[in-house]
Amino acid sequence: MPIKPLAAAAATLFFLAGCASIPAGKRDPRDPLEGFNRGVYRFNTAADRAVFRPAAQAWRAVIPRPVRRGLGNFVGNLDYPVTIINDFLQGKVRDGGRDFTRLVINSVVGLGFFDPATGAGFERHDEDFGQTLGKWGVPPGPYLVVPFLGPSTFRDAPAKLVDEYTSPRHYIRNSDLNWGLWVTDKLELRASLLDADAVLERTYDPYAFVRNAWLQRREYQVKDGAVDEQPADFGDDAPADAAPGTDSTPN
Numbered sequence: 001m002p003i004k005p006l007a008a009a010a011a012t013l014f015f016l017a018g019c020a021s022i023p024a025g026k027r028d029p030r031d032p033l034e035g036f037n038r039g040v041y042r043f044n045t046a047a048d049r050a051v052f053r054p055a056a057q058a059w060r061a062v063i064p065r066p067v068r069r070g071l072g073n074f075v076g077n078l079d080y081p082v083t084i085i086n087d088f089l090q091g092k093v094r095d096g097g098r099d100f101t102r103l104v105i106n107s108v109v110g111l112g113f114f115d116p117a118t119g120a121g122f123e124r125h126d127e128d129f130g131q132t133l134g135k136w137g138v139p140p141g142p143y144l145v146v147p148f149l150g151p152s153t154f155r156d157a158p159a160k161l162v163d164e165y166t167s168p169r170h171y172i173r174n175s176d177l178n179w180g181l182w183v184t185d186k187l188e189l190r191a192s193l194l195d196a197d198a199v200l201e202r203t204y205d206p207y208a209f210v211r212n213a214w215l216q217r218r219e220y221q222v223k224d225g226a227v228d229e230q231p232a233d234f235g236d237d238a239p240a241d242a243a244p245g246t247d248s249t250p251n
Contacts, residue, residue: 022035028211033144038145041207043147048190052190055187059191070114072184072188073106074112075185078168081103081166081167081168082167084096086127086128087127090136102122128159133155134155138155139155140154140155141155151211169182
């Protein structure tokens with residue numbers, strides 16, 4: 001990317017971060033950087049409305065669902081070693097063995113595009129290095145909204161780099177193919193979240209809704225569902241039918 005457009009984007013981001021206001025009321029102790037995070041959230045939302053959401057809508061409208069599912073399976077299968085590695089790093093030897101078997105079945109029998117392993121009883125798991133750190137007692141640290149990537153924490157944001165370098169996709173030498181796979185993955189992810197946009201738009205404070213839902217879902221992932229039973233808090237005026245796992249926009 002040319003230096004001038006990059007510098008302009010950075011300047012816009014930090015201007016929005018500096019101008020973001022925090023609603024009156026009790027501060028969330030998990031979010032000490034709320035002013036900055038709200039600015040980045042606003043920047044991400046603008047980028048999503050201008051670029052990512054229209055692209056995802058076009059993707060879903062043009063690409064048939066079976067083709068999208070096959071492409072999603074292919075990219076997910078290519079990244080699945082990340083899950084297997086983190087299974088073993090967390091001491092989940094049985095899950096690691098089953099996930100390795102799942103990878104082999106889907107790669108050989110499913111050719112990467114189909115998912116016969118699920119039908120054979122090998123369910124999909126979702127592990128990453130951030131969850132591994134959490135498993136071994138590393139606290140999440142402050143909530144953090146990353147430009148373009150969305151919700152994270154001080155623990156999980158750098159852990160994504162480890163996930164990147166343990167994914168075989170990172171080592172594909174053909175840059176066009178590598179970026180094509182990355183774009184396909186992100187388009188399909190955003191397309192899968194389009195129906196959640198209406199829920200987010202009905203909330204009084206979308207930022208708080210996304211933050212609270214993401215943090216609760218992340219805790220659920222790290223603890224493998226062994227979380228305390230307590231009412232969900234998704235921010236002011238959250239819809240009654242909102243689920244803890246709701247991922248809204250990538251903001």
